[in-house]
Amino acid sequence: MKELVVISGKGGTGKTSLVASFAALSQNAVLADCDVDAADLHLILDPRVVERHQFSGGNRARIRPGHCTACGKCEEVCRFDAIFFDGPGNGSLERTFRVDPVACEGCGVCAWFCAERAIEFGPVVNGEWFVSETRCGPMVHARLGVAGENSGKLVSTVRTTATRLAEERGLDLVIIDGSPGIGCPVIASITGAHVVLAVSEPTLSGLHDLKRVVELTRHFRIPALVCVNKWDLNPEVCSRIEAWAQQQGLGLAGRVRYDRAVTAAQVNGKAVVEYQPDGCAGDIRSVWKNVAAHLETSRLEDANIRLRMPEMRNPL
Amino acid sequence: MKIAVASGKGGTGKTTIATNLAYLASQDGRSVAYVDCDVEEPNGHLFLRPFIASSRLIGRMYPKVDGDKCTHCGLCGEICQYSAIVCVGEKVLVYPELCRACGGCVLVCRPGAIAEVLRNTGKLEAGPAGAVRFVQGVLDIGEAMSAPLIRQVKAAAPKADLVIIDSPPGTSCPVIESVRGTDFVLLVTEPTPFGLNDLKLAVAMVRALTLPFGVVINRADVGDGHTLAYCRAQGIEILAEIPDDRRVAETYSRGILACDAVPAFRAHIVNLLSRICEAAPLAREAAR
Numbered sequence: 001m002k003e004l005v006v007i008s009g010k011g012g013t014g015k016t017s018l019v020a021s022f023a024a025l026s027q028n029a030v031l032a033d034c035d036v037d038a039a040d041l042h043l044i045l046d047p048r049v050v051e052r053h054q055f056s057g058g059n060r061a062r063i064r065p066g067h068c069t070a071c072g073k074c075e076e077v078c079r080f081d082a083i084f085f086d087g088p089g090n091g092s093l094e095r096t097f098r099v100d101p102v103a104c105e106g107c108g109v110c111a112w113f114c115a116e117r118a119i120e121f122g123p124v125v126n127g128e129w130f131v132s133e134t135r136c137g138p139m140v141h142a143r144l145g146v147a148g149e150n151s152g153k154l155v156s157t158v159r160t161t162a163t164r165l166a167e168e169r170g171l172d173l174v175i176i177d178g179s180p181g182i183g184c185p186v187i188a189s190i191t192g193a194h195v196v197l198a199v200s201e202p203t204l205s206g207l208h209d210l211k212r213v214v215e216l217t218r219h220f221r222i223p224a225l226v227c228v229n230k231w232d233l234n235p236e237v238c239s240r241i242e243a244w245a246q247q248q249g250l251g252l253a254g255r256v257r258y259d260r261a262v263t264a265a266q267v268n269g270k271a272v273v274e275y276q277p278d279g280c281a282g283d284i285r286s287v288w289k290n291v292a293a294h295l296e297t298s299r300l301e302d303a304n305i306r307l308r309m310p311e312m313r314n315p316l
Numbered sequence: 317m318k319i320a321v322a323s324g325k326g327g328t329g330k331t332t333i334a335t336n337l338a339y340l341a342s343q344d345g346r347s348v349a350y351v352d353c354d355v356e357e358p359n360g361h362l363f364l365r366p367f368i369a370s371s372r373l374i375g376r377m378y379p380k381v382d383g384d385k386c387t388h389c390g391l392c393g394e395i396c397q398y399s400a401i402v403c404v405g406e407k408v409l410v411y412p413e414l415c416r417a418c419g420g421c422v423l424v425c426r427p428g429a430i431a432e433v434l435r436n437t438g439k440l441e442a443g444p445a446g447a448v449r450f451v452q453g454v455l456d457i458g459e460a461m462s463a464p465l466i467r468q469v470k471a472a473a474p475k476a477d478l479v480i481i482d483s484p485p486g487t488s489c490p491v492i493e494s495v496r497g498t499d500f501v502l503l504v505t506e507p508t509p510f511g512l513n514d515l516k517l518a519v520a521m522v523r524a525l526t527l528p529f530g531v532v533i534n535r536a537d538v539g540d541g542h543t544l545a546y547c548r549a550q551g552i553e554i555l556a557e558i559p560d561d562r563r564v565a566e567t568y569s570r571g572i573l574a575c576d577a578v579p580a581f582r583a584h585i586v587n588l589l590s591r592i593c594e595a596a597p598l599a600r601e602a603a604r
Binding site: 011149203208 | 325327354359395416417419420423455458459462487508509510513514517520525538540565569
C-alpha cells in the first residue's frame with residue numbers, strides 16, 4: 001500500500017483539482033483530504049458520510065467566576081496573553097479574570113497555580129472527521145473548528161484512518177490532498193509517505209515556494225515529483241522550474257495547460273477529467289500516468305528489497 | 317491603522333492585493349509598512365523587492381535541565397501538556413520541537429534545575445522597499461509551528477500610518493495569529509465553489525475574533541454568482557470586484573507589481589484603498 005501526497009507550498013496552484021481527477025482515474029484508492037483548515041475536495045467528490053467523529057486538538061482553561069478571588073496569579077503565569085481582567089462579577093467582586101479561548105494555548109499553567117482551584121482545565125472539541133463513500137471510492141476528510149488548533153493532529157487522524165481503510169478493503173493506494181505551506185499540517189501529511197507530488201505554477205512565487213516545499217520533502221527524505229500547472233501562463237518560467245527540478249534530481253510528472261474548463265468543472269461539481277475528454281483533462285491524464293508509473297516502480301523496488309532481505313541476513 | 321489581508325483559500329490574490337496596496341499608499345506620501353506574516357511561504361519580497369538592511373535569527377525558548385540540580389520529582393513532566401518534557405526514571409528528556417514555551421516546567425521546578433535557552437526557528441528581515449517599510453519572517457524548513465514566529469514578526473512591525481499585514485492562507489492558528497489585533501481584515505476570494513467554501517470558513521473565523529472585515533472578489537468574472545449572493549445575503553461589504561485579466565497574471569508571474577503595468581488594475585486598487593480608508597475607521601468606531 002502506497003501513500004501519494006499532493007502538496008504545493010504556494011496555495012491555489014491546483015492541488016485539489018488534480019486530486020479530484022486522480023480520484024476519478026485511479027479506481028483503487030482511498031482519498032484523504034488533509035487540508036483540514038480549508039477542505040474543498042468534498043465539493044467535487046460529494047461524499048456520503050457514513051461515520052462521523054469528534055476531534056479534540058487540546059485542552060482549554062476556563063475560570064469559574066464564582067470561585068475567582070481576582071488574585072491575578074493566572075494572569076501573571078500566562079505567557080500567551082490569554083487572561084483578561086474583564087470577567088463577570090460574583091457578589092464579592094465587581095469583576096473577575098477571564099480566559100480568552102482563542103488566545104489560550106491549553107498549557108494548563110494557570111490552572112496548576114490557581115490556589116482557589118477556580119480554573120477548569122480539560123479537552124475541547126474543535127473539529128470533526130468523517131469516513132465517507134464517494135463515486136471514486138472511500139474518502140476520509142475533516143473539518144477543523146473555527147479558530148481551531150493542532151491541525152497536525154487532525155491530519156494524522158485522517159491519514160491513519162485512510163491507511164487502515166485501504167488495508168481493510170484491499171486497496172493499494174491512498175491519495176492525500178495536502179495543505180499549502182510547509183508548517184505543521186504539511187509535515188503531518190508527508191512524514192512517512194511514499195511519494196510527494198509537488199504542484200507548482202509558472203510564476204516566481206510558484207518557483208520560490210516549490211523550492212521550500214522540496215527542501216521540506218528532503219528534510220523528511222520523501223521522494224518528490226514535480227508538475228507545473230497552468231504552464232502556458234508563462235512558458236519561460238515553466239522551463240526554469242523544470243530545469244531546476246531536473247537539476248535537483250526530481251522526477252517531472254508533466255505539464256498541465258491553463259484552461260477555464262477547470263473552473264467550469266468545479267462549478268459543475270465534477271473532476272476535470274469527468275468534465276471534458278481532452279484539453280487540460282488530457283494533460284492531467286498524462287500526469288496521472290507518470291505518477292502511477294512511478295508508484296509502480298517504487299512498488300517493484302520495495303518487493304525486490306523484501307526479496308533480498310533474507311539473503312542479507314544469511315551471512316550471519 | 318492595521319489592515320490584515322487574508323483568505324481561506326490559497327492563491328486567491330492576497331499578496332497581489334497586499335503588495336499593490338502598500339505600494340500605492342506609499343506613493344501618496346503616507347507612511348506605510350508591509351509585514352509578510354506568511355512565514356512558511358513569504359512572497360511579498362518578490363514584488364516589493366526590498367533592500368534587506370537587517371536580518372536576524374529569531375527563535376523560541378525551550379527548557380534545559382541541569383542534571384546535578386534535578387531531584388527527579390517528575391513535576392515538569394506532569395505539568396507539560398505537550399509531551400515536550402518527559403521524566404523517565406532518573407532521566408528527563410526534552411523535545412524542543414514540541415515545546416510551546418509556556419514556562420510551566422520552570423515554574424514548578426523547586427530546585428531551580430530548569431533554565432530556558434533559545435532555539436532558532438527562523439529569521440526576521442527588514443528594510444526599505446522604495447517608500448514602503450518592509451518586514452518579513454522566514455520560517456526554517458522542517459519547523460512545524462509558525463504562529464510563534466508570526467507573533468515576533470508582528471511585534472517587529474515598524475510604526476506607520478498604514479500597516480499592511482499579508483497573512484498565510486487557511487483559517488487555523490497561523491492565520492489567527494496574523495489577523496489578531498488588526499483594525500480591519502480584507503478577505504480576498506474568488507467566485508468559485510472552492511473560493512466560496514473557504515470564504516465562509518474565513519468569515520466564521522473573523523466573526524469569532526469579532527474583527528471588522530470586508531471582501532474583495534478577485535477574478536470576479538470567472539466561476540459563478542454564488543459568492544456575490546452569499547455576501548449580499550450576509551450583509552458583508554464587498555470592497556472591490558476585480559475582473560480576471562491575463563496581463564495581471566503575467567506581471568504576477570514575473571514578480572512585477574501589476575499596478576505599474578496594468579492601468580485598469582491600478583484603478584481598482586486606488587478605489588479599494590479609498591474604500592478601506594473609509595470603511596476601517598467606521599468599523600472601528602462601531603466596534604467601540
